Amino acid sequence: MQGHTVTMLGTGLIGDFYTMTLHQPRGRDRVGVAYSRTEERGRAFSDRWEIPEHTTSMEDAINHPETDVVVVGLPNFLHEQAVALAVDAGKAVLVTKPLARDAAEAKRILDRVEAAGVFGGYLEDLVYTPKTLKAVDAVAGGAIGDVTWVRSRETHPGPHSAWFWDKEMAGGGAIVDLGCHCIEIIRSFVGKENRPVEVMTWADTLVHPIQAEDNAVVLLRFDSGALGQFEVSWTFRGGMDLRDEVAGTEGTIWLNHFLRTGYEMYSSGGGDGYVAEKLESTEGWLFPVGDEIGELGYTAMFTDMFEAIDSGRAPRETLYDGYVVNAVMDAAYRSAESRQWESVEMDWRGGPTPRIGKRGVTHDGHAVVKEETLPDGRRKLILSDKDTGSVFDLVTSD
Amino acid sequence: MQGHTVTMLGTGLIGDFYTMTLHQPRGRDRVGVAYSRTEERGRAFSDRWEIPEHTTSMEDAINHPETDVVVVGLPNFLHEQAVALAVDAGKAVLVTKPLARDAAEAKRILDRVEAAGVFGGYLEDLVYTPKTLKAVDAVAGGAIGDVTWVRSRETHPGPHSAWFWDKEMAGGGAIVDLGCHCIEIIRSFVGKENRPVEVMTWADTLVHPIQAEDNAVVLLRFDSGALGQFEVSWTFRGGMDLRDEVAGTEGTIWLNHFLRTGYEMYSSGGGDGYVAEKLESTEGWLFPVGDEIGELGYTAMFTDMFEAIDSGRAPRETLYDGYVVNAVMDAAYRSAESRQWESVEMDWRGGPTPRIGKRGVTHDGHAVVKEETLPDGRRKLILSDKDTGSVFDLVTSD
């Protein structure tokens, strides 16, 4: 029944979400010290979450004698440094998404953690939403047959902090901010052992006066032949649109995580005092989410991380997964430049995955394309001629 | 950071849900001993949930030296006895819904707990769903103005245990099983200080060979003039239908807790091995729920109870609330017999609630019924004549 005491690096929006999750009532785990780059924000954050200590020294925070887990909730360009200090301190280290700004940086982080033998976890929350976890289990259990296609869509009107919009500090734009979620969602559905082979990207800066892309669509081909597709945008209007779709040979899954989850409210604006959080407006039809940190996966994510630490197993999302994500994003940016499919370059730890099997049913040696039952009870077969490949009908009563 | 150790009375479906909730990873609270009426079920339950002890003696379970909270998850006819033993043991006691089979029994339970001064809580989970909690806050904050009408619908194809279907053991049928949820949901939206005044019931046994009702619709009028309406059924087809609707003078809320929550799956039945739980079928379009114990309110309910115990405050749902529910249900059954509105008879602890205010806008002394802006910019007023009450149009350019 022992809990963990956490060093929280970073006091921005993601630090709030993480701490709200860690400090859930009836929980065993707590933040013991917070690090912020400014004294003012560190104090406000500690007051807000009743954290006993805060500091502007990252080193002090990480080496705090009572904490055993370091959570890195900092801007992307500070991840490598923070992980290095945590490794030196011999503590478990959990890193927010994306792991790094590119695959080379990610690989250095991964190698350092693995060489030191400390626990590393990749804080990719959207793979842990309750809907996703249940759907991934259903797919793994065969409920929809072989996965042929996955769509993941993550769009909103743009992030709140300046550094996200700065290509240098973030490592990119909407692909780095949002696409990293999509890649892991897609991998979870097609199977993590299924190698992402190559990538094709459309990316453009359509609306905002920035150098990074504010819109992108990326196609991601897997070894099995399955296609992943993700759409990211910082110019979406209407709230935060988080949806996934999975197609399989025997079924279909549609998940909606935010704007249509069974809570619908119309407000004329004539009532008093209420401000709906995180919505673009406070009048008209609104679509709140019930338990936001639960629905977004934070609760299950930290549970998995701490249970993994306690039992000595790997978490669902490892730093290696974070590295794969960076490798896919690197290929995506190369493709945006080269305007053609680009291979995903990485040290792949898995093997090959067999091609999605075509149906093998035949009739008199001809492959059966489709089979229907006619109103009079006879069977209609659409057949592909074994010699010529031309397709023809056959109606039969057997 | 101290947790609670619980005596769990009852090892049926509700015992499973409660224990799954209490034993969530990273939690501080645990079941210490389980009581079942049969050794076999007690052992299976303890094995399933890794509970250290089990017994067939309700007294031993309640008086177990290491537990400080007693959860009553027994059939309705055993509640009074269980609460009495818990009170004698001086322990906090949390009672599943409905509190009792009728208001008289509920009142005896309430009086006994209050006289002894032990903590009492009413385990009405559906008031604690994340969507309901957020919506109740929005309503309390004025987002939809004055509440005029609430609909709560709870239907499914019928319960799993025999005693539910037995009018004597349960105290009634679908109203007792499901309507108790609806009453508290409705009260939460119209305001708990708003007295439920009178009740009108339609109830019938349409499908099942039982003496209790398998379908009912109940209208519940409140002191403010607001109307509550609930529909319960043990003959619904398609899964479990849990929906609430709230109308206010400035807005509308629609909640869907189960069949349409953003997870949609089609399965051809051609895949392997997967069984979707709690659905009527495993093929075709299915609508699972992500985090079932979260979405059904169990998580937030036990959190509120334990936080209330720890801080010495009352929980959101008290045994007094349970008593009010029983009083409303008693009136509902009387109305089903008398075929007219029946007063809710109870010791009401609150005061009166003012009538929902009609709009007081006038024009030249005539009450304004409606106001529209015409395409040419002029205002069209629909007015009620101050003397005759007849209604007429007036187009004005002021």
Add this chain to the structure above:
Amino acid sequence: MQGHTVTMLGTGLIGDFYTMTLHQPRGRDRVGVAYSRTEERGRAFSDRWEIPEHTTSMEDAINHPETDVVVVGLPNFLHEQAVALAVDAGKAVLVTKPLARDAAEAKRILDRVEAAGVFGGYLEDLVYTPKTLKAVDAVAGGAIGDVTWVRSRETHPGPHSAWFWDKEMAGGGAIVDLGCHCIEIIRSFVGKENRPVEVMTWADTLVHPIQAEDNAVVLLRFDSGALGQFEVSWTFRGGMDLRDEVAGTEGTIWLNHFLRTGYEMYSSGGGDGYVAEKLESTEGWLFPVGDEIGELGYTAMFTDMFEAIDSGRAPRETLYDGYVVNAVMDAAYRSAESRQWESVEMDWRGGPTPRIGKRGVTHDGHAVVKEETLPDGRRKLILSDKDTGSVFDLVTSD
């Protein structure tokens, strides 16, 4: 290929909807003359719809030599007079809903039309929505077994013309305006041969300064035991809410006619010039309907009426149906006064309907309440004791 030429009585909102329908491109039927109580509105209407003639004489309009069908789109208190004139002219007469202000008036209208032998049709559009027609066919075909319950909900923020709000001119409030739709929708699902037996009403004037009710809930019990339930309101916020739900022993149907039909739009308000019609707002999330006159049933309604005239058969909605609706509404208003169930008083032309059949499955003489398959393959029966009626479990491996 011959079309009909129509006398249109009334040039208000319903006249617009009717004429828009009759004048659909590629149609054969046209309005030949329009009657309005004022010259100004008559001219504007005729200009709007390219109608060759208009008049302020109801008699002249009805006796126009080129028209063969009279459509009554007037306020309720003018229906009887208009129908009398149309009957005298020997023309087919189609009357908007509700047929009359009460059943006595409706009966006089019905008798006069039937005595004269002219064609009479009741313009109840919402029974003719494409979804309703298809769903009624599915129910009639047995797709959901015996119907046990129907909910019909019709609510919006209140009508546009003054006379609707005047109890004397309209014959009532929201029940007369909206409930008449609900009654026919419910009758269509439970079967029109199924006698509406008795009615229970809650009605109140919660928001508007009028004498008529602005909110009501009505329960309607049928001879088969099925329950109809309808909710009407002139205080709903968020648009126009038209939903129906049908429960049967083997299935469920949910219909949504307006606010959630597959067209969802978010508008920031920052765009130019567009005004979304019939919505409460023009910003935020909006839910337009595609083909409004089609979705609301007007197209199929006039098609049925004209096809019925041409082929000499009765339409789906007859004046007798309109009379039944008035009889149900009369009972509803009596119940609102008496506060108990009131019989529907009318000349019923049908016979009795058998009671919804309870399931007759038995096991060893005990009625089977429910049957489940356990994980180990055995069957669990919940049985009602043939002698005592008490309910018990039985697990069996046969």
Add this chain to the structure above:
Amino acid sequence: MQGHTVTMLGTGLIGDFYTMTLHQPRGRDRVGVAYSRTEERGRAFSDRWEIPEHTTSMEDAINHPETDVVVVGLPNFLHEQAVALAVDAGKAVLVTKPLARDAAEAKRILDRVEAAGVFGGYLEDLVYTPKTLKAVDAVAGGAIGDVTWVRSRETHPGPHSAWFWDKEMAGGGAIVDLGCHCIEIIRSFVGKENRPVEVMTWADTLVHPIQAEDNAVVLLRFDSGALGQFEVSWTFRGGMDLRDEVAGTEGTIWLNHFLRTGYEMYSSGGGDGYVAEKLESTEGWLFPVGDEIGELGYTAMFTDMFEAIDSGRAPRETLYDGYVVNAVMDAAYRSAESRQWESVEMDWRGGPTPRIGKRGVTHDGHAVVKEETLPDGRRKLILSDKDTGSVFDLVTSD
């Protein structure tokens, strides 16, 4: 009030849909003669739709003395021949989608019709769905600002006739069958004057034993910078999935044409005799469409065509549009081979379209990336440095 008499070429599924539309009750237009390649199907079709004549001579059908419009509802490889005969007969000719098997064939068809000066129309029904027409109007009116992205998805489990599956006869696979719809839907939203510039394709044959693609995703870049994206599949499970999404700088539109349109039905399978058409199953949750030919656009499409013929104007969808679609599909197939973006090669009749405008707001010369209001009322600006392009925060109280 004169109608048109139509020569219907083809008696397959599309011929049924077209004729059901043309023969709607109260309509003025009728099929006068049907052509089928076999006498048997021609007779069955004519009996089914009460068509006075049928023939196996395409020439006789086209030259029938009483028809003035020829509808080409034949397999793709017969379009050119049929149009040539119709042109020779001097009749209006309406051609089903896709216009041809490739752009060269389409251009020959277009040139021949234009040279002869007969009326030509392209029967692209899905642009004419009531939802699409209304949404296109909203977009054209500025309701969502500049369009940045359109997604169109058309998937089902595969067509019913053999020739669709034969690459030679059809000219391709799912792209040709379904993508042609998507291209016109996308063009309608981004603006038809907006040139489709280049195309990137992923296409694969994942499930069926055929040579054509059974799955594809195509990206289509327009002159304005907007991106079109379409997904087509012959392996989708769960019915027919027709959805469109439009993102603009000031809003969002989501359209669902088939599986979620407000009609939801659960059937246990225990009822009698009903077969739900066009659904993958007849049990479980089903999602029928109300007025199928209306919802799929057939009604509005033929109305537009006939009104265009009668008034001498161009229809919404011309043969030139059909040619553009073929040119886009040719580029799509080239891209599937070359694995890079391919230009759309065609005789473009329009001019250039300006780039989607970036927001031009500045503060002290720095471009404003985002602006938020803080809880204390101050403004937070995210600015892009005018010199370096780096992004920074500024909190201001002006």
